[in-house]
Amino acid sequence: MDKKELAEVLEDIATLLEIKGENPFKSNAYRNAARTIETLEKPLEDFQVVEDFRGLKGIGVSIAEKILTLLKEGRLPYYEQLKASIPSGLIDMLSIPGFGPKKVRAVYENLGVSTVGELEYACHENKLVELAGFGAKTQENILKGIEYLKKSQGRFYFHEALDPARELCAAMQKVGGLKKIEIAGSLRRFNDTVKDIDILASAENPHAVMDAFVSHLLVESVINRGDTKCSVRLINGINADLRVVSEPQFPYALMYFTGSKAHNVALRGRALKMGYKLNEYGLFPRDSETSEFLGSEKEVFKKLGLAFIPPELREDRGELEAAESGSIPRLVEMSDIKGIFHVHTPYSDGLASIREYADECLKRGFEYLGVSDHSRSATYANGLSPERIQKQGEEIDALNKKIKNFRIFKGIESDILSDGSLDYPDEVLKNLDFVIASIHSGFKKSKEEMTRRLIKAIENPYTTMLGHPTGRLLLAREGYEVDMEEVIRAAAQNGKIIELNANPYRFDIDWRLIRKAVDSGVLISINPDAHRLDNLDYTFLGAGMARKGWSEARHIFNTRSAKEVEEYFKKRSG
Ligand code: DGT
Ligand code: CA
Numbered sequence: 001m002d003k004k005e006l007a008e009v010l011e012d013i014a015t016l017l018e019i020k021g022e023n024p025f026k027s028n029a030y031r032n033a034a035r036t037i038e039t040l041e042k043p044l045e046d047f048q049v050v051e052d053f054r055g056l057k058g059i060g061v062s063i064a065e066k067i068l069t070l071l072k073e074g075r076l077p078y079y080e081q082l083k084a085s086i087p088s089g090l091i092d093m094l095s096i097p098g099f100g101p102k103k104v105r106a107v108y109e110n111l112g113v114s115t116v117g118e119l120e121y122a123c124h125e126n127k128l129v130e131l132a133g134f135g136a137k138t139q140e141n142i143l144k145g146i147e148y149l150k151k152s153q154g155r156f157y158f159h160e161a162l163d164p165a166r167e168l169c170a171a172m173q174k175v176g177g178l179k180k181i182e183i184a185g186s187l188r189r190f191n192d193t194v195k196d197i198d199i200l201a202s203a204e205n206p207h208a209v210m211d212a213f214v215s216h217l218l219v220e221s222v223i224n225r226g227d228t229k230c231s232v233r234l235i236n237g238i239n240a241d242l243r244v245v246s247e248p249q250f251p252y253a254l255m256y257f258t259g260s261k262a263h264n265v266a267l268r269g270r271a272l273k274m275g276y277k278l279n280e281y282g283l284f285p286r287d288s289e290t291s292e293f294l295g296s297e298k299e300v301f302k303k304l305g306l307a308f309i310p311p312e313l314r315e316d317r318g319e320l321e322a323a324e325s326g327s328i329p330r331l332v333e334m335s336d337i338k339g340i341f342h343v344h345t346p347y348s349d350g351l352a353s354i355r356e357y358a359d360e361c362l363k364r365g366f367e368y369l370g371v372s373d374h375s376r377s378a379t380y381a382n383g384l385s386p387e388r389i390q391k392q393g394e395e396i397d398a399l400n401k402k403i404k405n406f407r408i409f410k411g412i413e414s415d416i417l418s419d420g421s422l423d424y425p426d427e428v429l430k431n432l433d434f435v436i437a438s439i440h441s442g443f444k445k446s447k448e449e450m451t452r453r454l455i456k457a458i459e460n461p462y463t464t465m466l467g468h469p470t471g472r473l474l475l476a477r478e479g480y481e482v483d484m485e486e487v488i489r490a491a492a493q494n495g496k497i498i499e500l501n502a503n504p505y506r507f508d509i510d511w512r513l514i515r516k517a518v519d520s521g522v523l524i525s526i527n528p529d530a531h532r533l534d535n536l537d538y539t540f541l542g543a544g545m546a547r548k549g550w551s552e553a554r555h556i557f558n559t560r561s562a563k564e565v566e567e568y569f570k571k572r573s574g
């Protein structure tokens with residue numbers, strides 16, 4: 001058990017106690033202990049007896065004993081009994097956005113509601129309108145939350161599926177006689193979330209490939225296995241399907257299983273008009289049972305009078321027309337990206353130092369780095385006072401002198417305050433190279449107010465880019481309500497950049513809106529929003545999402561060279 005897991009158990013205990021309505025001091029004690037453990041500097045090995053915890057904030061004898069039991073035995077009877085003492089449906093309810101332990105307890109005690117389904121029913125019967133602490137508006141929000149939960153259930157974050165999919169493919173690649181292997185489905189199309197992993201292979205010996213698949217370390221159980229298809233459940237809960245087809249069938253099957261369904265339907269319709277039947281087995285001239293023999297997707301598209309359509313664009317959003325008229329864009333690639341903005345250092349809530357980020361950027365072939373810690377209103381994230389901005393600036397100046405062929409830009413991620421203004425006076429902002437303006441609090445305003453607030457931030461002459469413009473957290477929280485088309489228009493008018501926050505829990509701005517933004521002439525910056533070194537990997541995911549939004553290199557701000565970026569910033573500050 002590591003610190004994080006330990007902290008999670010303590011946090012869970014606090015939540016369970018709250019649901020049970022026990023003394024708030026008790027649940028707070030566990031919550032504080034969780035925080036202490038999470039930020040502990042000493043290794044857990046240093047804690048062997050209760051005395052070792054002396055002096056640690058929030059950890060008394062009773063909690064210390066429980067921690068020791070967890071560390072020694074990997075389980076805690078107290079925790080297990082606590083869990084068993086309340087209906088499990090109550091814990092499920094906590095997944096409803098905005099529905100915390102106190103609300104769970106209130107509906108359980110007063111309405112006898114103990115599952116998400118019952119809660120939905122109770123909302124439909126207006127039972128929450130009269131309940132103390134609730135009301136019509138809250139009831140409406142709960143229903144929205146349940147709707148959201150239902151939609152997102154059974155879906156996973158993109159990177160959670162991509163990493164194991166790649167490992168599975170790598171293992172199968174080692175099997176002799178393997179001809180082709182590709183990830184298909186929503187993963188190949190770079191959807192922001194996915195239901196499962198689809199892999200397609202062709203091989204001389206399908207059974208050997210399937211053996212490698214089902215016996216992989218990441219596989220928890222085999223759901224079923226036939227001659228050409230098998231399905232497994234991975235240890236992280238994601239299902240993976242492998243299909244093995246003949247080599248001539250491969251391009252057709254790849255197209256089919258890449259989807260999307262809507263794209264397939266449109267493509268099949270086009271084929272039909274041209275006198276063909278198209279399916280996962282082949283492309284059949286009318287009245288023939290023998291497929292055309294075409295070696296790749298590219299050739300199949302060509303036969304249908306189309307240029308190759310990159311998988312990211314296969315969503316039936318005009319890609320067939322573009323492929324017919326030869327106007328499929330040359331989509332941005334990772335290799336076009338020359339630097340990154342938006343990293344957090346220990347000055348606020350990040351874990352890697354400026355120097356470490358710079359070295360890592362150099363290693364990755366980048367020319368520059370833009371540091372942007374949180375601003376002073378973000379007290380929870382240790383936001384920077386003007387003095388500390390100054391100090392960080394001095395550190396950056398020194399590093400810029402020391403590190404050759406690299407440039408570190410000084411920035412800040414400024415909170416957008418509730419009235420739309422930025423978090424520092426102009427005297428502070430004017431010394432920075434760039435400002436990312438983001439909303440981190442006050443989500444619950446009306447759509448009009450939110451839109452006005454964002455536009456005011458965009459109009460601020462010191463704002464360089466708008467950070468994670470809708471504030472959404474995929475599978476967890478819908479973004480605040482905002483008229484993004486108006487925001488995009490304002491960004492275009494004011495010559496401001498919009499961030500594509502490449503953190504896979506956000507992917508914000510949404511890919512559908514990226515296309516709108518670039519068509520309106522707005523530059524997009526693919527920002528990892530890194531809080532640790534390996535978060536720089538997010539840049540790759542962001543590039544995929546930008547591709548899905550039909551972006552070319554010229555649409556992406558950080559495909560520019562360090563020199564071009566410097567000039568851009570200079571021109572802005574006049
Ligand atoms: P997901 O898994 O929900 O994230 O999205 P996909 O697109 O990976 O969907 P999935 O796994 O159900 O199916 C993979 C592909 O197979 C899908 O993109 C298109 C194709 N496909 C599946 N069912 C049908 C169907 O009923 N009709 C057509 N035309 N294609 C289908
Ligand atoms: Ca899929």
Ligand code: ZN
Pocket residue numbers: 342344413529
């Ligand atoms: Zn940030």
